[in-house]
Amino acid sequence: MLAHQRALPRRGKIRVTVALSVLALAAGAGAAHAAPTAAPAAATPAAATPKATAWPGGSKVSIADDAGVFGSNLSGVSYESPSVLWAVKNGPSTLYRLVQDGSKWRPDTTNGWSEGKALHYADGSGDPDAEGVVVTPDGVFTSTERDNDNGDTSKPAVLRYAVSGSGKALNATGEWDLTSDLPSVEPNKGLEAIAWVPDSALTAHKFRDEHTKAAYNPASYPNHGTGLYFVGLEANGKVYAYALDQSGSKYTRVATIDSGFPAVMDLEYEPATGHLWAECDNTCKGRTTTLDVNATGAFAVTAQYDRPSGMANYNNEGFAIAPQSTCANGTKQVVWSDDDNDDNHALRTGTLACK
Template sequence: MVPTGLVGAADESVAGTADGAWPGDSSVTVADGSGVFGKNLSGLAFESPDVLWAVKNGPGTLYRLQQDGGTWAPDGEGHALHYSDGEGDPDAEGVVATADGLFAATERDNGNEDASSQKILRFDPTSSSDSLNATGEWDLTSDLPESDPNTGIEGITWVPDSYLVSHGFRDEHSGAAYDPSAYPNHGSGLYLVGLESNGGVYAYALDLAGSGYTRVATVDTGLPAVMELEFEPETGHLWSVCDDTCEGQSKVLDVNDQGAFAVTATYDRPGEMSNYNNEGFAIGPQSMCANGHKPVVWADDDNDDDHALRSGTLPCAAE
């Protein structure tokens, strides 16, 4: 059954009935040093082949990671995150790097764990400060389905307008083909967030000059919970990733003939990877391809065996 208010993959398999094995290597390797992050590492995003961003949900922390001898290591102690007023401890669950800045998705303020606070926050990634105040803040709480404070937004990604327009993406707000010019100051793409509470994905045009937003689309992933989202520009795939709740299953969505994101493939986790509490997932850019494969990285919120990062592969997109 499709959760109330969700559209898309009504006939796709549900968690536990995968269509196929992981398309990359079945093996994974540890990708961080022992005891570097501890628990709560929750979101990942590549900025470039040399830079991988990570966020911790408690305390809210942003890390800039670089490769160090085959593993990823922070280039400092990390940045403590705060809301735009300089207060609070955002429960940062997801992160994405775009041309408009670095954006984090949060589901609550750790200082008030009994209240849902589902927000997108923008931060200045060039700052050298140990503590970062959000330079932009969009409160989606009233627009999203009501969720327990700890089962709200878990993942965020960004999809460029160029892809959406070329694939005939439909704007559910206007009821017509998506027209970027209808949303002044939104930048050059839409921000998609995924919810743990119902497995839904919600696409927004953000007013980057203020705090306004418009929901453009609502998508069902076929998963009971979404822990991470990742748009793969080389293929146009939208990856929706679940954690140990769904045995580490992932679903791939593409824009269909009706202009909506719909599930086109379902994959198990890599065969040799344990059922970790993976809440973060990032796909390396095409420039990282070697021998037909490119790297992917998972973040384990539980820091099993004293490691939070593990790496694997996916096939490179055709040139």
């Protein structure tokens, strides 16, 4: 988030991890188009969030970028592979392709990525306030709060980008404006987080579709790709799962989920465990939760973790977990992005136990 756009003092943001296990969640049924035909059902009261326990990895955290490379507003991160990490800045909206350089991550110097690439809406206009990023089989997707060129108006949306080529700017190749399907929020309290969960994992865990009120059936949503998109709303800490029509701008809300936090800053799906992680920034002392599909087919919070003891309470708005193939000595890397660029650094790494 851009500090000068905040009407109130700056708040930290949090990213949440969600595992496929237990969240007794709201039954919010969105329609299969931009405007819902019926109001979402009232939320089912969520079970109490488990008490926070120690971070399930190493206590040490290391700086993972060179000083001054990104500045403030680096808001989301997502692994493409063990050696490629995507990061997004919310203002001015910029997408970075990062590659490993020893123990650090640096911008790729090929194909025009040295300074990152400016992001725009599909028609080439605007400066979408991109807060979250995720790499999927359908492309690179961002969750956005508003158009920074019209910063007083909320515009929660998901944008898709094709990242091949050497141009200096990217126009969205897909746009899903979720404004009419979500609660009305302030321009700076919108979609902070995004994750993608494959259909195969959802059906294996008997995930329940709150739109059809039956077991999730991917065939019910033509052209949605091979998974669902989970987005987190900062204003209320809720996570919303959507089937996005990849051939147009239609969408269907499939679930409404309680992250366990009053605000959510990032989401990360971990294939090895089936967890959907949710992260909250310094607003929640840098804690994370995991969510899993429970016996009723709903996502529910299964654990809450403190940040590593060796990390200060930074404004970490981004959170990503390295692929399971990188496990060594029982751990794998995790990356946090600090929106405030504390001590002139925006990226830090730590470890998470492999399970």
